[in-house]
Structures are given as C-alpha cells and as structure tokens.
Amino acid sequence: MNTITLHIPGISCHHCIHTINTELADMEGVKSVEASLDSKLVTVTFEPPASEDRIRDLLVEINYPAEA
Template sequence: MVTSTYHVKGMTCGHCVNSVSAEVGAIPGVSDVQVDLATGQVTVTSESPLDTGTVRAAVDEAGYDLVEA
C-alpha cells in the first residue's frame, strides 16, 4: 500500500469533503481517502502510486483545485 498526501484549495464545508472523498475514492486502486477540512490536506491510500494528473482530474471533477506541493 502507498500513502500520498495532496493539498486541495477551495473546500469550506462537509459537503466539500464528501465531494472530494467520493471523486478521489472512485480512482481505481484507491482504498482510503482522508480529508482534513481545516488544512485542505487529502491523504490517499492506494495499491500503487497514483498519477498526479489522475488525482487532479478527480479533484477538478469535484469542483476544487489541487495545489502543487
């Protein structure tokens, strides 16, 4: 298992957290998504390393912005 952490900008409420969790969680191979609303940190556990573009597309689909580290 691989754990990756991303920063997402624009989340302000529980609905935001649910949207990001659902979209990122739908990426094949993802087994867990934890979102910290206060920091904008999204921690993803997956079977193998994820392509950042794939994660960015999922976050965009949810309506938010993935911030480069």
C-alpha cells in the first residue's frame, strides 16, 4: 500500500473537495482519499493498478492539478 500527499492550489471550496474525493475514490486501486480545504492537501492511499502518475493525470483531467 502506498500513500502520497499532494498540494493542490486550486482547492477553494467544499465542492472542490467533493469532486476530488469522488473522482479519486472511483479509480481502481485507490483505498482512501482525504482532502483539506484549509491546507489544500490531498492524501491518497492506493495500490496497483493506481499509481502516483495516474492519480496526478486524473487530477489534471478534472482541472485540479497538483503542484510538482
């Protein structure tokens, strides 16, 4: 099991959090998603076939890119 924490500067409201949580939770292999409006951080716990690259790609696709 892997865990990553990503900074997503585009998080500005609870709708952002809901969208990120819903989209990432639907990805095969993602076990948990915790997003914070205050810190703009998203912590994702996952296993294959999910990967950090696939998670980052999905965030870009839904217009919430993580900082490099």
